[in-house]
Amino acid sequence: MAHGRSNGSDMLPVLVVHGGAGHVPEEYQQSVLAGVRAAVREGYAILQGQGSAMDAVVAAVTLLENNPSFNAGLGSVLNAKGDVEMDAIVMDGRDLTSGAVSAVKRLANPVQLARLVMDKTIHLCLTGEGANQFAREMGVPEVPEESLITDYSRMRWKKNLAPDANLVESLMGKMGTVGAVAVDAMGNIACATSTGGLPNKMEGRVGDTACIGCGGYADNKVGAASPTGHGEAIMKVVLARLILFHMEQGCSTEVAADKALAYMKERVGGVGGVVVVDPQGGWSARFSSRQMVWAAGQQNTLHFGLHAGEHFTQSTDDPN
Numbered sequence: 001m002a003h004g005r006s007n008g009s010d011m012l013p014v015l016v017v018h019g020g021a022g023h024v025p026e027e028y029q030q031s032v033l034a035g036v037r038a039a040v041r042e043g044y045a046i047l048q049g050q051g052s053a054m055d056a057v058v059a060a061v062t063l064l065e066n067n068p069s070f071n072a073g074l075g076s077v078l079n080a081k082g083d084v085e086m087d088a089i090v091m092d093g094r095d096l097t098s099g100a101v102s103a104v105k106r107l108a109n110p111v112q113l114a115r116l117v118m119d120k121t122i123h124l125c126l127t128g129e130g131a132n133q134f135a136r137e138m139g140v141p142e143v144p145e146e147s148l149i150t151d152y153s154r155m156r157w158k159k160n161l162a163p164d165a166n167l168v169e170s171l172m173g174k175m176g177t178v179g180a181v182a183v184d185a186m187g188n189i190a191c192a193t194s195t196g197g198l199p200n201k202m203e204g205r206v207g208d209t210a211c212i213g214c215g216g217y218a219d220n221k222v223g224a225a226s227p228t229g230h231g232e233a234i235m236k237v238v239l240a241r242l243i244l245f246h247m248e249q250g251c252s253t254e255v256a257a258d259k260a261l262a263y264m265k266e267r268v269g270g271v272g273g274v275v276v277v278d279p280q281g282g283w284s285a286r287f288s289s290r291q292m293v294w295a296a297g298q299q300n301t302l303h304f305g306l307h308a309g310e311h312f313t314q315s316t317d318d319p320n
């Protein structure tokens with residue numbers, strides 16, 4: 001629920017992250033706000049040290065995957081069988097290369113495997129056992145399944161086994177997917193998104209997060225978007241690319257995000273949220289869900305919020 005104005009290169013670098021669209025129970029609100037602020041501090045420091053947008057978004061998302069308050073990496077929701085299956089994507093706006101993994105198991109940081117798919121293969125997306133096999137070849141250590149599961153995710157899984165459970169409502173019941181978009185000091189743009197997906201999803205379900213243009217898109221000529229929300233709805237409208245399309249038509253990051261989210265609601269009844277950047281350093285964090293926790297770093301200022309209309313700021317040097 002915020003936007004930087006694009007008026008020159010002093011607006012670069014910039015990093016914006018989200019911790020999922022939905023509704024955060026009161027008792028988790030401080031921890032998710034602390035989580036997204038820490039992720040921005042981590043990624044923004046890389047950008048300030050002349051690091052790349054790609055390094056910054058992967059570092060920010062890795063930190064969020066390691067934080068049990070989010071539905072990604074540790075803390076992921078469980079599928080119908082009670083297993084963790086995760087999706088992640090990265091995209092490099094310099095040449096539109098991308099890497100993604102879907103339905104991967106027993107990995108602490110799927111976003112890092114998505115980056116390896118981009119850097120080390122000729123493919124854009126690896127799925128399931130093939131993705132895990134590739135992780136082994138790359139020397140990425142597997143972690144015990146149990147180490148990714150929290151008491152909260154197991155409790156939620158059990159609740160959702162009830163025949164009348166509404167999985168999409170459950171998705172909106174706690175914070176979800178994590179994502180980041182950035183423009184570095186060179187003007188290069190990248191995005192990264194990672195998720196455990198939809199609670200109690202069918203085994204093998206591939207969500208928006210693994211699909212280019214849906215769960216993320218980055219193009220140096222236009223900008224980048226990282227969405228969150230009901231994956232099937234996001235895929236139907238190809239949300240990330242739709243936002244960039246509106247930006248190509250001259251819309252600001254904020255107007256483009258609002259138009260695309262409104263279209264998704266009207267057309268397929270889906271709610272969600274998104275973080276967006278443009279090449280000049282304009283940015284937005286917008287959502288049609290009740291809440292979306294987000295944070296941004298720009299000009300040594302850390303911006304953050306959770307409820308609609310909320311926009312707090314502090315210095316990026318403030319450790320809290």
Ligand SMILES: NC(=O)C[C@H](N)C(=O)O
Pocket residue numbers: 020021071171175176177195196197198207208209227228229230231232234
């Ligand atoms: N919380 C989320 O954003 C879920 C994710 N978009 C999915 O459906 O897989």
